[in-house]
Amino acid sequence: MKLKLASVAIGALLAASPALADLVFPDLSYRTGPFAAGGIPFSDGYQDYFTLVNERDGGIGGVKARVIECETAYNTEKGVECYEATKGQGALLYQPLSTGITYQLIPKVSADKIPLHTMGYGRTSAANGRVFEWVFNYPANYWDAASVTINYLLDENGGSLEGKKIALLYHNSAYGKEPIPTLEALAQKHGYTLTLIPVDSPGQEQKSQWLQIRRERPDFVVMWGWGVMNQVAVQEAANIRFPMENFIGNWWSGAEHDVTPAGMAANGYKSLNMNRVADYPVFEDIRTHVVAKGKAAGDGSNVGKVLYTRGMYAAMLAVEAAKKAQEIHGTADINAAMMRDGMEALEMTDELMASLGAPGIGPEFGVTCEDHGGSGMGIVQQWNAAEGKWVALTDYIAPDRDVIAPLIEGDSMAFAAENNLSLRCD
Amino acid sequence: MFYREAGDFKTSYREDSQTFPIKFDRYRYYAVLLVALAVVPFFIDSYWANALLVPFLIYAIAAIGLNILTGYCGQVSLGTGGFMAVGAYACYKLMTAFPDVNILLHIIAAGGITAAVGVLFGLPSLRIKGFYLAVATLAAQFFLIWLFNKVPWFYNYSASGQISAPERTVFGIAVTGPHTEAWAKYLVCLLFVAVLAWVARNLTRGSIGRSWMAIRDMDIAAEIIGVNPLKAKLTAFAVSSFYIGIAGALFFAVYLGAVEVGEAFGIQKSFLILFMIIIGGLGSIFGSFAGAAFLVLLPVLLKNVLVGTLGWPTDLAAHIELMIVGALIIVFLIAEPHGLAQLWRIAKEKLRLWPFPH
Numbered sequence: 001m002k003l004k005l006a007s008v009a010i011g012a013l014l015a016a017s018p019a020l021a022d023l024v025f026p027d028l029s030y031r032t033g034p035f036a037a038g039g040i041p042f043s044d045g046y047q048d049y050f051t052l053v054n055e056r057d058g059g060i061g062g063v064k065a066r067v068i069e070c071e072t073a074y075n076t077e078k079g080v081e082c083y084e085a086t087k088g089q090g091a092l093l094y095q096p097l098s099t100g101i102t103y104q105l106i107p108k109v110s111a112d113k114i115p116l117h118t119m120g121y122g123r124t125s126a127a128n129g130r131v132f133e134w135v136f137n138y139p140a141n142y143w144d145a146a147s148v149t150i151n152y153l154l155d156e157n158g159g160s161l162e163g164k165k166i167a168l169l170y171h172n173s174a175y176g177k178e179p180i181p182t183l184e185a186l187a188q189k190h191g192y193t194l195t196l197i198p199v200d201s202p203g204q205e206q207k208s209q210w211l212q213i214r215r216e217r218p219d220f221v222v223m224w225g226w227g228v229m230n231q232v233a234v235q236e237a238a239n240i241r242f243p244m245e246n247f248i249g250n251w252w253s254g255a256e257h258d259v260t261p262a263g264m265a266a267n268g269y270k271s272l273n274m275n276r277v278a279d280y281p282v283f284e285d286i287r288t289h290v291v292a293k294g295k296a297a298g299d300g301s302n303v304g305k306v307l308y309t310r311g312m313y314a315a316m317l318a319v320e321a322a323k324k325a326q327e328i329h330g331t332a333d334i335n336a337a338m339m340r341d342g343m344e345a346l347e348m349t350d351e352l353m354a355s356l357g358a359p360g361i362g363p364e365f366g367v368t369c370e371d372h373g374g375s376g377m378g379i380v381q382q383w384n385a386a387e388g389k390w391v392a393l394t395d396y397i398a399p400d401r402d403v404i405a406p407l408i409e410g411d412s413m414a415f416a417a418e419n420n421l422s423l424r425c426d
Numbered sequence: 427m428f429y430r431e432a433g434d435f436k437t438s439y440r441e442d443s444q445t446f447p448i449k450f451d452r453y454r455y456y457a458v459l460l461v462a463l464a465v466v467p468f469f470i471d472s473y474w475a476n477a478l479l480v481p482f483l484i485y486a487i488a489a490i491g492l493n494i495l496t497g498y499c500g501q502v503s504l505g506t507g508g509f510m511a512v513g514a515y516a517c518y519k520l521m522t523a524f525p526d527v528n529i530l531l532h533i534i535a536a537g538g539i540t541a542a543v544g545v546l547f548g549l550p551s552l553r554i555k556g557f558y559l560a561v562a563t564l565a566a567q568f569f570l571i572w573l574f575n576k577v578p579w580f581y582n583y584s585a586s587g588q589i590s591a592p593e594r595t596v597f598g599i600a601v602t603g604p605h606t607e608a609w610a611k612y613l614v615c616l617l618f619v620a621v622l623a624w625v626a627r628n629l630t631r632g633s634i635g636r637s638w639m640a641i642r643d644m645d646i647a648a649e650i651i652g653v654n655p656l657k658a659k660l661t662a663f664a665v666s667s668f669y670i671g672i673a674g675a676l677f678f679a680v681y682l683g684a685v686e687v688g689e690a691f692g693i694q695k696s697f698l699i700l701f702m703i704i705i706g707g708l709g710s711i712f713g714s715f716a717g718a719a720f721l722v723l724l725p726v727l728l729k730n731v732l733v734g735t736l737g738w739p740t741d742l743a744a745h746i747e748l749m750i751v752g753a754l755i756i757v758f759l760i761a762e763p764h765g766l767a768q769l770w771r772i773a774k775e776k777l778r779l780w781p782f783p784h
Contacts, residue, residue, distance in 0.1 A: 031741030040741075071729075071740040076682060076689060081477040081726060088473065103588050103684045107604035123586070172575060174586035174686050181585050198575075201688055411585055418592060 021333060022066035023059070023322060025050060025315075026086035028096040033073040034202035035098075035227030037257045038307055040298060042097055043069070045311025047297035048290050052282075053319055055289040060322045061332040069297075074227070076100050083108065092339040093117055093318055099175035107419075109134045115340040119314050120145070120251055120274050124178055125411035127373025129344070130423045132412065136343050138317070138374030139365050140274045140399075142224075143407060145250045146179035147399035148272060148378040149222055150186045152248075155397075161192040167218035169209060169225065169233060172198035176224045179250075181411075183222075185403050203229025210236040223249040230258035238265035245270065251378060254390065255306040259383045267385035270393070272378045275313045275362050277306050277390055282357030286312075306390060313361055320356075321346045344369055363396045369425040373408075376401070429778045445627055448778075462616055467609040475608035476681070482722045483615040484676045489702040489714035490626050491669025496700070497708035498630055499662035500642030501551050505563035507695035508570035509667050511687050512540045513674025515580050518589045521602075521679065522582060529594035529601060529679065533618070536675040537668040543570075544667020551659050555645075567696055574687040590684035602679045611680050618676060622669060627711050629665065638662050639709075705755055707767025716766040724751060 029043035030036055050065040059065060068089065070082035079101035083094065094109060094116045096102055102122035109116045116135045118126065124143045126135035140148075154161055168183055170176030180196065187194045195218060197209050203225060210233075213221060221242065225233055230253045237247050245268045249258070254271020283304050291300035302308040325334045325342025334342070346367045353361055365375040377396035384391050416423065434449045436442040446452040470479065488510060495501050517536035521529065547566040551559050574580050581589050593603030600606045601614045629635050637658040640648035649655055678685050685691070698721060706717025725747055732743035762769045776783070 029740065032744045036741075069740045071733075071744045073744065076685070077481065080682065084473040084476045088471075099586075100588075100686050100689050103586065103590065103686070104682060107590070107683060111604035125585075173688060174588045177587045178585065201692075 022064050022090070023092055023334065024086075024090045025065055025067050025093055025095075025318060026082070026089075026091045027067050027069045028072050028079060028082045028086075028094065028098075028101065029069055030072050030074045030097070032071065033075070033227075034204075035074040037231075038227055038252065038255065039074070039097065041255070041257075041302040041305050041307040042311035042314075044296065044298035044302045045308035045313075046095065046315045047311075048286050048303070048308075049282075049312045049315035049319070051290045051295050051297070052286050055293065055295065056285060060319055061326040063332045065319070065322075072096070072098065072101060074098050074100070076104050079104060087112055087114060090335070092322070092334070092336050093343075095119070095314055095318070097121070099123075099178070100173060103174055106132070106135055113340075114336040115343055117314070117318065117343070119310075119317070121175065125408045125415065127371065128408050128412035129368065129370050129372040130412075130425050131416045131421055132372060133424055134340060136367065136372040138346070138367055138372060139348070139362050140251075140376045140378055141373055142178040142250070143182040143404045144373075144376030144399040145272055145274075145378060146182040146222075147186065147404055148376075148380075148397045149248055149250070150183070150190065151397050151400060152380050152394065153220060154190065161190045164192040164220070165195065165216065165218040166192050166220045166222060167195040167197055167213055167216070169197045169199060169206075169213075169221055169223045171203060171225055171229055172200050175226065179224055181407055182404060185407065186400070189403060199225070199229055199233075201229075202227055204232055206232050206236050210240050210242075213242065214240045219246060221247045223247070223253050225249060225253045229253075230255075231261045234259055234266050234269055235262045237269075238262050244268035245382070248272070248380070251310075254381060254383075256388070256390075259385070260388070264385045266383055269383045270380055271383075271390075273306065273381050273390070273392070274378050275310050276360055276379065276392060277304075277309055277381070278360070279304065280309075280358040280361065282312070285357060309361070313358070316356060316358065316361070317346065317348070320348070320352070343367060344372075376404070428780070429774075431778065443631075445631075459620070463613075463620075467613055470608050470612050472608040475612045477726055478723060480611050480615050480681050482718055483612075483619045484673050484681055485699065485702060485718040485722050486619055486715050487622055487676070488670050488673035488699050489706065489718045490623060490711060491666045491673060492699050493703045493706075493708065493710070493714045494626060494630070494638070494669065495662050495666035497703055497710065497713075498635060498642060499638035499659065499666075501548075501659060501662060502556065502560040503563040503666070504560050504693070504696045504700065505547060505566035505570070506670055506699045507691040507693060508567040509540050509544055509670040510674030510677060510695060511570055511574055511691035512543050512667075513537060513671030514678035514685060514691065515574055515589065515687075516540065516671065517675035517679050518582075518591065519580065521592065521594060525592070525594075528596060530596060530614075532594075533672055533675045533679065537672040540671020540674065541664040541668040544663045544670070545660050548660055548663030548667075551663065552656060564693075567693055571687055571691060586686075588684055588686050589678065591679040594679075602683065604683065606680070614680055615676055618672060622672065623711055623715075626665075626669070630711070634658075634661060642709075701755070703765075705758060705765055707765030710765070710767035712770065713765050713767030716770070720754075720766065721751075724754070 027046055030039035047067050050067050054064050068086050072079040072082050099121050102118045105116055118137045120140050122137055124141040126132040126137050127141055183194050199206055247269055249271035251272045251274050259266035259269055290296050321343040324345050325338045326332050328341055329338045344367055348365055353359055363375045363377040376399045379392050379396055380394045381390045381392050429450050446455050492506050495503050513536045516539040517532055520532040550562045581587050591602045593600050599610050601610050637653045640653045641658045702717030702721050705720055707713025728747045732738045733740055
């Protein structure tokens with residue numbers, strides 16, 4: 001029985017082996033499980049952009065991109081299986097869209113020398129390129145998000161948060177715990193009190209947490225949620241009539257599907273975003289070259305949504321980094337190490353974004369050997385339930401790098417010491 | 427035909443009561459051990475190790491552990507995930523506090539710590555039974571997960587609450603950390619599985635195992651014939667937790683390398699391992715292996731066939747996979763309520779008599 005299983009599995013593996021000489025971008029997606037609501041549009045956007053580049057431009061520098069999708073269900077064991085299954089196929093870049101899987105992969109990609117891009121999630125201190133050679137988290141990270149939120153609240157409150165009460169409602173996991181050190185450091189600086197309210201994964205049960213919020217009456221609730229947790233939190237906030245304009249999610253808690261279940265009651269809910277949502281010309285290209293030809297990863301209904309845009313933006317950054325790598329090394333057929341060089345030399349300017357058909361989709365930023373973190377800027381957007389769309393309230397807000405930089409330095413140096421890493425870029 | 431028993435005479439009690447009394451079975455067992463120890467390590471690649479064999483071996487240890495408690499001693503436990511977490515965190519604290527001590531000793535010590543915790547949570551079993559005990563162990567599951575999330579000392583105050591295994595070596599060869607070779611991972615797990623399964627087999631057929639089974643079959647009768655329920659139940663909890671703790675330590679240090687307690691050791695893990703022993707067969711060492719293989723290898727195999735070979739979309743394949751595994755569980759349990767081990771036993775009986783069943 002075991003032998004038979006093994007031989008069938010070998011057959012399956014062999015059959016799945018690749019034709020070489022494509023640029024391979026594994027997509028560790030999740031279209032099942034409690035986090036699928038966010039995983040599906042992101043993965044659709046990520047894959048559709050590569051398909052667009054293949055269909056419209058004939059690939060990246062003339063070489064076709066190939067996306068291998070692997071279902072992780074946001075589960076680390078399946079994530080490991082997906083990583084092992086795809087890494088031998090010439091994978092250039094991993095993008096797991098899960099902080100748990102990211103922590104899993106950071107040592108592995110460093111040993112296997114494959115770059116890992118965790119855009120606005122994952123391990124924040126990976127922004128320090130001197131320690132983390134293979135990990136990138138541009139254009140922004142969690143600590144930036146925490147600081148942008150506080151800066152926005154400062155702005156709203158006339159420059160002072162003295163004596164205010166802020167509650168952090170977070171997913172009780174590595175993801176949700178990430179912003180705590182920054183929010184605590186900022187609490188000391190700005191004099192607000194921080195209440196920590198964890199929600200156990202997946203987050204369908206939040207009655208007691210919102211009872212606590214009702215009792216303690218914080219001035220603001222900041223949320224670090226993902227998947228089904230967001231929808232439940234917005235609904236619960238509506239149930240206790242918490243003023244929605246004082247409820248701010250991070251950029252993983254601000255998509256259409258998070259607010260639509262609560263209907264009109266969700267009106268006024270705010271969230272961060274690291275990319276602007278607009279009707280970019282590139283979506284028209286995707287509709288004609290990808291969706292109309294029946295090559296879309298999903299059914300095409302997600303085009304233009306918040307997380308679809310972000311997935312597409314992630315793919316756009318990957319494609320630009322690949323182009324950069326081809327330019328640096330003078331070959332179209334790049335490998336993972338060359339891809340890393342391309343990522344480290346990535347320069348996103350307004351002209352470049354406009355030429356890609358997505359003007360102003362993200363902030364301008366450049367990546368260097370020392371800094372893998374990008375500019376860290378984010379916008380604040382608000383849900384307009386009547387029109388059913390997110391409205392940007394602000395331009396890009398800069399984070400408080402004076403507070404974040406020492407935290408990143410401390411955490412990454414601790415990692416370097418733990419793992420006996422020598423520093424780069426000197 | 428398959429089993430030629432002609433001429434296979436036993437001349438001593440020792441031979442008569444050995445684990446594999448039939449010669450063919452015995453040679454097959456040696457052959458499996460030989461292949462696993464001397465052939466597989468030379469051919470194994472990191473996909474086979476990390477996606478298939480290492481998780482299979484680790485889950486087999488956990489399943490043997492739970493089988494000792496539930497299958498042999500009759501005490502239902504839903505705390506397996508929590509006990510695995512104890513093993514993992516004990517191993518992490520020991521690894522980081524005593525970096526110079528051999529990692530294998532840390533793993534065994536982690537098993538010992540888990541055994542102590544298991545005995546502590548096993549105390550209620552002296553008063554309560556059945557569903558009530560299940561609820562008490564469920565409380566252990568939730569309490570332990572909460573504890574490891576809440577107290578930063580357990581994760582050395584890291585910002586994310588994750589624990590990650592630094593590199594440790596045995597005879598100069600890395601067995602934890604990212605630079606571990608596939609064969610080293612596999613051999614460490616195989617070593618633990620082989621020794622622990624052998625110990626479990628011999629414990630369960632000795633006097634201590636018989637006292638567990640007496641308690642399982644009827645505790646009052648067992649007490650009347652002189653089995654001490656306190657000793658029997660608590661040793662079952664201790665031995666079972668020791669196994670589960672070792673499984674947890676290997677799961678964290680060797681297999682994943684970094685874990686997050688709620689995600690890796692949540693209630694789903696307790697159920698998964700309980701399902702393994704129910705499908706594999708309660709009160710059977712072979713059943714623990716069969717159940718672990720069924721629930722670890724089959725989903726990966728299905729995924730590779732559906733996505734890799736047939737080219738189906740990944741979400742469709744993931745849903746179909748759940749349905750197929752679920753349906754197979756029902757089919758197997760209807761066909762044979764005592765699990766895969768019993769199916770194997772019946773098949774063997776038939777093969778021994780074949781082709782002249784009368």
